[in-house]
Amino acid sequence: MQMSGAQMVCEAIIAEGVKTVFGYPGGAIMHVYDEIYKQNGFEHILNRHEQASVHAADGYARATGEVGVAMVTSGPGFTNAVTGLATAYMDSIPMVVISGQVPLSLIGTDGFQEIDAVGISRPCTKHNFLVRRLEELPRILKEAFYIARTGRPGPVLVDVPKDITVEIGEFVYPESVDIPSYKPTYKGNKRQIEKAVEAIKQAKKPLLYIGGGVVLSNASELVRELANKAQIPAVETLMARGVMGAKNPLLQGMLGMHGNYASNMAMSETDLVISLGARFDDRVTGKLSEFAKYADIIHVDIDAANIGKLVDVDYPIVGDITQVLEKMLPLLEDVDSDRYQAWREILKRYNTLHPQSFVDSDEVIKPQWAIERIGELVGEEAIITSDVGQHQMWAAQHYPFDRPRQWINSGGLGTMGFGFPAAIGAKRACPEKTVINITGDGSILMNMQELVTAAEYKIPVINVILNNHFLGMVRQWQTFFYEKRYSETDLSFQPNFKALAEACGGIGYDVTTKAEFDAALKDAIGQEKVCFMNVATNRFEDVLPMVPAGGALFNMMLPQKTQNSTEEK
Amino acid sequence: MAHSTKERRVISVIVMNESSVLARVTALFAGRGYNIESLTVAPIPDSSMSNITIATNGSTRVMEQITKQLHKLIPVYKVIEHEEMVEKEMVLVKFPAAERLSDIQALCMAYNGGIANVGPDMVIGMVADEPCRVQHFLEAAKRYNPLEIVRGGVVAIER
Numbered sequence: 001m002q003m004s005g006a007q008m009v010c011e012a013i014i015a016e017g018v019k020t021v022f023g024y025p026g027g028a029i030m031h032v033y034d035e036i037y038k039q040n041g042f043e044h045i046l047n048r049h050e051q052a053s054v055h056a057a058d059g060y061a062r063a064t065g066e067v068g069v070a071m072v073t074s075g076p077g078f079t080n081a082v083t084g085l086a087t088a089y090m091d092s093i094p095m096v097v098i099s100g101q102v103p104l105s106l107i108g109t110d111g112f113q114e115i116d117a118v119g120i121s122r123p124c125t126k127h128n129f130l131v132r133r134l135e136e137l138p139r140i141l142k143e144a145f146y147i148a149r150t151g152r153p154g155p156v157l158v159d160v161p162k163d164i165t166v167e168i169g170e171f172v173y174p175e176s177v178d179i180p181s182y183k184p185t186y187k188g189n190k191r192q193i194e195k196a197v198e199a200i201k202q203a204k205k206p207l208l209y210i211g212g213g214v215v216l217s218n219a220s221e222l223v224r225e226l227a228n229k230a231q232i233p234a235v236e237t238l239m240a241r242g243v244m245g246a247k248n249p250l251l252q253g254m255l256g257m258h259g260n261y262a263s264n265m266a267m268s269e270t271d272l273v274i275s276l277g278a279r280f281d282d283r284v285t286g287k288l289s290e291f292a293k294y295a296d297i298i299h300v301d302i303d304a305a306n307i308g309k310l311v312d313v314d315y316p317i318v319g320d321i322t323q324v325l326e327k328m329l330p331l332l333e334d335v336d337s338d339r340y341q342a343w344r345e346i347l348k349r350y351n352t353l354h355p356q357s358f359v360d361s362d363e364v365i366k367p368q369w370a371i372e373r374i375g376e377l378v379g380e381e382a383i384i385t386s387d388v389g390q391h392q393m394w395a396a397q398h399y400p401f402d403r404p405r406q407w408i409n410s411g412g413l414g415t416m417g418f419g420f421p422a423a424i425g426a427k428r429a430c431p432e433k434t435v436i437n438i439t440g441d442g443s444i445l446m447n448m449q450e451l452v453t454a455a456e457y458k459i460p461v462i463n464v465i466l467n468n469h470f471l472g473m474v475r476q477w478q479t480f481f482y483e484k485r486y487s488e489t490d491l492s493f494q495p496n497f498k499a500l501a502e503a504c505g506g507i508g509y510d511v512t513t514k515a516e517f518d519a520a521l522k523d524a525i526g527q528e529k530v531c532f533m534n535v536a537t538n539r540f541e542d543v544l545p546m547v548p549a550g551g552a553l554f555n556m557m558l559p560q561k562t563q564n565s566t567e568e569k
Numbered sequence: 570m571a572h573s574t575k576e577r578r579v580i581s582v583i584v585m586n587e588s589s590v591l592a593r594v595t596a597l598f599a600g601r602g603y604n605i606e607s608l609t610v611a612p613i614p615d616s617s618m619s620n621i622t623i624a625t626n627g628s629t630r631v632m633e634q635i636t637k638q639l640h641k642l643i644p645v646y647k648v649i650e651h652e653e654m655v656e657k658e659m660v661l662v663k664f665p666a667a668e669r670l671s672d673i674q675a676l677c678m679a680y681n682g683g684i685a686n687v688g689p690d691m692v693i694g695m696v697a698d699e700p701c702r703v704q705h706f707l708e709a710a711k712r713y714n715p716l717e718i719v720r721g722g723v724v725a726i727e728r
Binding site for chain 2: 118119122123126127130132147179180181182303304305308309
């Protein structure tokens with residue numbers, strides 16, 4: 001069928017089954033927007049900043065597992081999108097971003113709103129394309145979606161020059177993709193899997209180390225089955241919260257810099273690490289030479305480059321976790337789960353010794369209390385997004401996550417301003433779910449213009465701002481490591497968050513007591529409007545436990561056991 | 570696997586012939602802090618692919634990462650870490666015409682080369698040999714006051 005390049009872009013999006021596209025128009029992408037106007041195969045959400053569009057597409061992808069799509073114009077439109085691309089890249093999120101580009105004849109001439117988009121995005125995309133001929137466009141679009149969702153997922157950029165969107169040509173959307181140089185490995189090596197199972201049967205203190213790859217592979221049920229069948233304790237990374245389910249007694253918690261005592265000790269004392277879709281990030285391992293020092297390591301990852309990158313691996317298995325576990329589980333039929341009983345007892349003891357705790361207060365709202373309270377009120381129903389900082393760690397520590405894709409946050413890149421637009425994307429993808437962005441008074445301002453987006457499209461996202469009038473995480477480091485020199489972290493000067501939300505067509509709540517918190521949250525859940533819940537918390541709360549950067553996991557700063565934190569209130 | 574001695578290695582990267590594929594490969598080296606000692610690129614005859622020969626160095630772990638990261642690039646078809654290879658490098662050297670032509674020719678011939686061009690006030694010698702022999706040649710050539718030296722990258726083929 002004959003059509004313009006712009007029409008081809010729309011047809012491909014429809015053919016891929018995408019229901020919502022997030023974007024922002026501009027000169028170079030106008031022809032595509034003209035076609036968006038004419039079609040009704042998908043809806044378009046106009047965010048108020050390109051970065052937010054990409055985060056929203058990202059949130060949409062994380063909530064559903066499908067490819068998120070964002071659309072931006074050339075030059076500044078694209079450069080604004082870069083943070084979103086990098087965020088998705090670091091967390092392996094399937095996404096296609098379509099950017100306008102100046103006409104082919106102007107490329108390289110420093111034309112108006114020209115920037116080398118493929119050059120800039122090379123290190124923060126899984127792959128990118130600059131379309132040079134209209135005939136290539138259908139194939140490139142097909143490949144972009146294919147590359148984004150297969151293998152280790154990731155964002156793909158398609159940069160389309162303006163003249164190509166105008167040109168008319170034959171459109172046949174390819175049915176299949178064949179890229180000779182791109183053949184991801186899904187099946188794990190059978191021999192290696194058998195050896196790994198043997199190692200599990202020989203181990204005395206095995207530990208499941210669960211990463212975000214399990215979520216991406218939709219393998220949570222299989223992981224739970226593995227853990228339950230063999231009764232092997234498990235720890236989750238920040239990206240894997242929800243995989244095991246908070247109620248599972250085998251789950252020790254989150255490990256790493258802000259991991260709980262039992263998790264970090266488990267990793268320090270285990271004799272066999274079973275790593276599933278985790279990548280030994282520095283925020284997880286602490287000092288590498290002390291990490292799982294006494295253990296053999298099984299490492300299952302779809303990305304061969306992750307295996308052996310940071311630690312020596314004894315049982316490398318390149319493959320998709322779902323497929324590997326499907327082969328592994330039958331081999332574990334005869335596993336003797338009593339074998340690990342003593343190990344489970346040790347970890348139970350650690351959990352009793354130092355549970356994940358905080359000192360609550362009757363005078364002021366503690367951020368951890370607020371998060372646990374949200375968990376009590378909406379629990380597994382809600383999707384929780386977060387920004388980056390103390391609130392993110394508290395949410396990861398204290399929220400009772402029960403299922404994968406319930407917890408959406410920027411783990412790898414640590415992008416402040418991610419939470420609100422991601423919540424918009426998640427809510428659009430799952431309108432029946434309550435979507436709450438747990439954020440801070442620093443992060444929320446980084447994409448606050450999305451109030452307007454959420455208000456216009458009636459996307460009722462609840463933003464719980466845990467407001468300590470500080471860039472809390474940096475402040476915490478300054479307290480610990482910079483002799484309390486609070487350089488540029490005091491956020492005492494603030495907008496009126498309630499009025500700000502109202503000015504943009506949303507609802508604002510000022511919350512200072514626990515009763516007000518409950519009332520505001522319950523009211524917000526019933527509303528059909530976006531809201532800001534400005535929750536005044538104590539200023540000097542620290543995220544604990546904490547492993548100082550570069551320290552060994554077992555050297556944790558632990559929270560006080562009794563109430564004695566009135567010093568700097 | 571954990572020994573950290575830096576070793577010189579030559580790898581051949583077979584890539585799909587498409588625009589910016591070389592940029593992807595070199596950007597990967599730059600972005601991840603790997604070293605490129607020399608680099609040679611040319612299309613493979615009668616195919617839609619090109620061969621990029623890279624001489625680099627690093628510990629075993631770094632070399633393994635380089636190989637795996639290269640593999641991850643979508644247009645990279647194959648990565649060959651050379652073990653048993655024939656390796657050649659080319660160099661052109663411009664000498665002043667005042668030097669003795671026969672001496673220069675004899676030297677170049679000793680290293681698989683010869684005189685490539687003679688002009689009114691200069692002589693260009695050419696040598697193609699293993700990288701260490703090219704190095705020896707350049708040391709020997711110093712006595713003939715070379716005006717300019719242009720060294721090519723390595724090409725290698727597995728035996």
